[in-house]
Amino acid sequence: MTAISCRELCKTFRQGEELITGLDRVSLDIDSGSFVSLSGPSGSGKTTLLNAMGGLDTPDSGQVTVGGTRIDGLDRGERADMRLHNIGFVFQAYNLVPVLSAQENVEFVMQVQGVAAAERQRRAREVLDDVGLAGMEGRLPGELSGGQQQRVAVARAIAARPKLVLADEPTANLDSHSAAQLMGLFVELNEQRGVTFVMSTHDTRVMAYARRLISMRDGRIVEDRAQEPRPMNL
Amino acid sequence: MNISARLAWRNLWRHSRRTWLTVGAMVFCNALLVFLIAVQLDSYRMMIDNTLGAFTGHLQVQRAGYHEDQRMQQTVPAVAALADKVRRQPGVSAAAGRAMAYALASSEQRSFGILVTGVQPDAEPSVSTYPGLVSAGRYLDGSEAAEIVIGAVLARNLKLGLGDELTFLGSGRDGGIAAGVATVVGIVDSGIAEVDRGVAQIPLGYFQQTFFMGDSGHSVVARVDELDHTDAVVASLRRQLAADSELVVLDWDTLQPGLREAIQTDMISAWFMYAVLIVLVALSVLNTQLMSVLERTREFGVMLALGMRPGRLGRLVMLETLLMATLGLALGALVGAAVVYYFSVFGFSYPGMAEAAAKFNLPPRLYPQVSALAVFWGPVTVFAGALLASLYPALKLLRMEPVAAMRAV
Ligand SMILES: Nc1ncnc2c1ncn2[C@@H]1O[C@H](COP(=O)(O)OP(=O)(O)OP(=O)(O)O)[C@@H](O)[C@H]1O
Numbered sequence: 001m002t003a004i005s006c007r008e009l010c011k012t013f014r015q016g017e018e019l020i021t022g023l024d025r026v027s028l029d030i031d032s033g034s035f036v037s038l039s040g041p042s043g044s045g046k047t048t049l050l051n052a053m054g055g056l057d058t059p060d061s062g063q064v065t066v067g068g069t070r071i072d073g074l075d076r077g078e079r080a081d082m083r084l085h086n087i088g089f090v091f092q093a094y095n096l097v098p099v100l101s102a103q104e105n106v107e108f109v110m111q112v113q114g115v116a117a118a119e120r121q122r123r124a125r126e127v128l129d130d131v132g133l134a135g136m137e138g139r140l141p142g143e144l145s146g147g148q149q150q151r152v153a154v155a156r157a158i159a160a161r162p163k164l165v166l167a168d169e170p171t172a173n174l175d176s177h178s179a180a181q182l183m184g185l186f187v188e189l190n191e192q193r194g195v196t197f198v199m200s201t202h203d204t205r206v207m208a209y210a211r212r213l214i215s216m217r218d219g220r221i222v223e224d225r226a227q228e229p230r231p232m233n234l
Numbered sequence: 235m236n237i238s239a240r241l242a243w244r245n246l247w248r249h250s251r252r253t254w255l256t257v258g259a260m261v262f263c264n265a266l267l268v269f270l271i272a273v274q275l276d277s278y279r280m281m282i283d284n285t286l287g288a289f290t291g292h293l294q295v296q297r298a299g300y301h302e303d304q305r306m307q308q309t310v311p312a313v314a315a316l317a318d319k320v321r322r323q324p325g326v327s328a329a330a331g332r333a334m335a336y337a338l339a340s341s342e343q344r345s346f347g348i349l350v351t352g353v354q355p356d357a358e359p360s361v362s363t364y365p366g367l368v369s370a371g372r373y374l375d376g377s378e379a380a381e382i383v384i385g386a387v388l389a390r391n392l393k394l395g396l397g398d399e400l401t402f403l404g405s406g407r408d409g410g411i412a413a414g415v416a417t418v419v420g421i422v423d424s425g426i427a428e429v430d431r432g433v434a435q436i437p438l439g440y441f442q443q444t445f446f447m448g449d450s451g452h453s454v455v456a457r458v459d460e461l462d463h464t465d466a467v468v469a470s471l472r473r474q475l476a477a478d479s480e481l482v483v484l485d486w487d488t489l490q491p492g493l494r495e496a497i498q499t500d501m502i503s504a505w506f507m508y509a510v511l512i513v514l515v516a517l518s519v520l521n522t523q524l525m526s527v528l529e530r531t532r533e534f535g536v537m538l539a540l541g542m543r544p545g546r547l548g549r550l551v552m553l554e555t556l557l558m559a560t561l562g563l564a565l566g567a568l569v570g571a572a573v574v575y576y577f578s579v580f581g582f583s584y585p586g587m588a589e590a591a592a593k594f595n596l597p598p599r600l601y602p603q604v605s606a607l608a609v610f611w612g613p614v615t616v617f618a619g620a621l622l623a624s625l626y627p628a629l630k631l632l633r634m635e636p637v638a639a640m641r642a643v
């Protein structure tokens with residue numbers, strides 16, 4: 001089954017007089033259950049592609065299908081619902097809600113979904129424990145280090161048990177040990193629950209875990225190959 | 235707790251000083267409005283009381299058509315008995331029968347046209363302030379006595395003093411000539427030129443003899459316990475008197491049509507002032523909420539990205555305003571009510587008010603009352619204004635794009 005399908009995606013940004021290419025006719029299919037890394041130099045379009053696949057931004061032209069549903073034509077509200085129920089996001093800047101504690105940030109998506117309080121609290125604690133933040137549930141984002149905030153953001157993305165996780169540089173700001181721990185968690189979710197992961201990264205350690213490597217440059221896919229995952233021993 | 239409620243509450247206290255400033259503006263405005271409206275309502279009450287207390291009363295029973303034509307023949311039969319009946323009516327605090335005629339008043343040298351009113355000397359003081367304005371001599375007593383109380387200007391014009399005789403000449407009920415000679419027993423100085431120049435009172439019994447009225451008169455004037463109960467009392471009197479189709483019960487609004495209009499005109503101008511206050515508060519809410527939406531662009535972007543619907547985000551901003559406005563309403567109404575309560579006990583006056591009031595026979599102090607109307611009218615309007623003001627920042631959120639918002643700094 002295809003989790004995400006992109007056809008001829010184009011996106012141009014205007015910065016003053018200048019037109020900047022974000023995506024240049026990108027076509028791509030990602031199977032359910034895959035573990036994909038998107039790499040490429042800064043400005044190559046990784047974030048733009050992830051945003052288009054997640055329905056965060058609409059491409060200028062082209063089609064995006066997520067879980068069999070065309071999303072490029074949906075209105076704001078419909079796209080919000082689609083994201084809420086199908087996708088877990090980890091953003092490049094971890095973007096926690098500052099007035100909510102770590103635990104409440106993780107609960108946020110489930111709360112918007114309407115998951116009962118007891119259930120979502122249990123799940124949030126469990127996931128925070130998985131990312132190594134047991135005991136920090138009550139802290140506000142401002143009281144956590146960058147790496148800890150990053151892990152809260154990851155916990156928030158996976159706590160609602162989406163079938164698809166789009167992660168923009170999930171290991172930036174993490175030390176090697178935490179990065180390996182996080183990738184271990186992703187692999188586990190991927191292998192045991194069949195969650196599809198698409199991650200952008202500059203981090204070769206992350207790429208090593210992926211089973212498919214996509215490289216981008218100037219808004220285009222320049223390489224797309226399968227590989228045997230070879231997690232590094234850290 | 236609901237996620238929106240939790241977020242709204244925490245966001246408010248994230249900038250507690252700003253929130254308190256906004257709430258403070260609402261509290262101040264609300265308390266001020268409560269006070270101003272209470273004083274305003276009390277000054278209307280006083281204005282109505284004084285105007286109606288002077289002569290008209292809260293209601294009158296008359297022969298149908300008398301109010302319009304004022305002809306001698308349009309009489310109320312057995313007027314004293316009817317006054318007794320009206321007085322026994324629940325809600326009525328006082329009632330008195332009257333008869334009225336235009337007459338030519340003469341002394342040895344001159345003549346002037348005046349309005350002669352026949353009154354019940356024992357009942358009249360409880361329905362009008364006129365008897366209390368006697369500045370020389372005394373008010374009438376005995377119902378049959380050939381006595382008269384006249385205004386100070388009339389006394390001067392006729393060159394009459396206490397104990398002098400005044401001759402009056404008019405036409406009786408049957409159209410024949412009616413004439414009387416009465417002794418001046420009192421002189422009234424009301425400060426109102428028309429009254430002091432053209433009004434005189436004589437006992438009802440004497441009036442009835444002189445003008446061939448039998449036991450009839452022209453009206454029964456009554457006062458009610460509470461101004462607000464006038465309509466109810468009028469309605470029940472109408473039912474009581476329904477058998478006599480000749481009689482009508484008129485309320486003060488009909489008897490004194492200018493009064494309500496004067497009050498309404500004053501209200502409109504007062505509301506202009508209040509509207510300015512309310513708009514200022516609404517603008518301060520608008521400013522606060524716009525600022526707080528702007529500085530949270532990024533996190534709103536995140537919430538949208540995670541799948542919160544834009545409408546829900548808009549409601550979050552409205553909810554924040556609702557919380558502030560509720561706080562402003564509660565505290566403002568409380569402070570305002572406390573201030574009004576203080577003045578309801580100790581009275582309120584401003585410099586010069588007592589002097590001005592004394593001239594017009596008005597009480598020197600206002601005693602504004604704590605009423606639901608005074609306490610909630612202003613604050614509820616401010617509340618609505620604040621919510622209205624937050625509509626704009628809320629609607630702005632509906633057009634927010636998550637990616638653009640998250641890129642904002
Ligand atoms: N909203 C925008 N307005 C203007 N230019 C934009 C916007 N979003 C992206 N771009 C530009 O589009 C190009 C692709 O950006 P994108 O963020 O997708 O790159 P990236 O591969 O994620 O880079 P990085 O590794 O630095 O995160 C860049 O040149 C970027 O400056």
Ligand SMILES: [Mg+2]
Pocket residue numbers: 046047048092168200
């Ligand atoms: Mg990027």
